[in-house]
Amino acid sequence: MSRLVLVLNGPNLNLLGRRQPAIYGRETLADIEAACRREAEDLGLGIRFHQSNREYEIIDWIHEGREVAGGIVINPAAFTHTSVAILDALNAFEGPVIEVHISNVHKREAFRHHSYVSLRADGVIAGLGTQGYGLALRRMAALLDEGAGGAS
Numbered sequence: 001m002s003r004l005v006l007v008l009n010g011p012n013l014n015l016l017g018r019r020q021p022a023i024y025g026r027e028t029l030a031d032i033e034a035a036c037r038r039e040a041e042d043l044g045l046g047i048r049f050h051q052s053n054r055e056y057e058i059i060d061w062i063h064e065g066r067e068v069a070g071g072i073v074i075n076p077a078a079f080t081h082t083s084v085a086i087l088d089a090l091n092a093f094e095g096p097v098i099e100v101h102i103s104n105v106h107k108r109e110a111f112r113h114h115s116y117v118s119l120r121a122d123g124v125i126a127g128l129g130t131q132g133y134g135l136a137l138r139r140m141a142a143l144l145d146e147g148a149g150g151a152s
Ligand code: DQA
Pocket: 011, 012, 013, 075, 076, 077, 078, 079, 080, 100, 101, 102, 103, 104, 105, 112
């Protein structure tokens, strides 16, 4: 199984560090990417790190992942709560999927309590801040070591 992991980020996450810092903290997406790269190196994983404000781009990366990636770590941001299309794309991906949210979505508005992506995710991390990404990569490495599949 490929040890390449896609780390995908949805809309508005390009503004991290400046966007609602009381909720999302002061770290930028570039800081998160650098931390993910360090963690991945320690774990013997390769990563491709992407962010987009466009739903179709995230879907296209998931499709590409079918050919090259062993697993996907995804913070779909607001698309979490709206996107059947991202759920369908993830259902067409065979490896493990871990969903990450920086904030604790369950402590926030009711519309954030439902996630389409959770219907597919093998694990969900929420409310652990930006550390959630590194923890997701650790779990991903263990799942890939076990040869775990994702889609049912
Ligand atoms: C988020 C939570 C979502 O509800 C929100 O739309 C985001 C970020 C998080 O990381 O906490 O943009 O996914």
